[in-house]
Amino acid sequence: MKHNFQDKSLLQEFRRGNTHAFKAVYNMFFPSLCFFAKRLVDNDGEGEDIAADSFVKLLNRYDSFDSIPNIKAFLYITTRNACLNYLRYTQRQHSSKRELNRIQDKIDEHALSHIVHAEVLREVEFEIEQLPNRCKEIFKLIYYERRSADDIAGMLGISINTVWVQRAKAIQLIRTNLLKKGMLSALLCFLTINSES
Incomplete structure (x- = not known):
């Protein structure tokens, strides 16, 4: 996929705190990350907020990554954990511990397929553009x-x-x-x- 930066130069600029590089990473991953979060929490607004918050956490650690795939992995793991925390919070008043374990198992089971699905849709949307x-x-x-x-x-x-x-x-x-x-x-x-x- 074409970007304004090659991956190596993008990583270098990102690690320097370059705002254009951060925007390029955001544009690269936010749509699929947002789709992923919305599917996990089954709430569009909350999913978008969780995905956006993952980028805030990424920005706070901009100099910690040694590859673009590591940035991507950080974003998906951070988002997955935040989705699980959100579901725990919303279910706390209504669910037993067993139900929470079931929810976590369900997320673990489906997270990979949601990631793949989000990435596939990102490729199709790139081709549409x-x-x-x-x-x-x-x-x-x-x-x-x-x-x-x-x-x-x-x-x-x-x-x-x-x-x-x-x-x-x-x-x-x-x-x-x-x-x-x-x-x-x-x-x-x-x-x-x-x-x-």
Whole structure:
């Protein structure tokens, strides 16, 4: 994936406390971390707050890391622990110790799959952002805003056939790029999630 920094120079600048480097790390990991936290706590607002707080903790230890994967691991571990603490807090009044253990086991069991899922969606969303402007616009209107082909055609002043052609072109471009990365199943995952939710 392309970033403004190469990983090595990004790490060096991050360890120096460079705000642009911190922003690059934030942009790289926040969307998938946020998705991960929201899934674990089943609360969008709380999940976003927990993910953001993990970056505050990261900022306080900016000079402690020797690789970008270590930064990523720190963020996921910190977020996982904060999610568990949040669930313990919210369940304390209503759950027995056995229930808390069950919750922890459930998090441990599903945390890895949520991480993988978040990373897969990040790859798909990266590919969506690389699409030509009209393709990207139509793809987002269909899959993010749930607009019908008729609505989109009217909004953009184009034919319904053009909407379907641009949608097919977008899927083909994403499919080709993910196939090169060995991640074609990511597209199916994305399309399934966005047709159900």
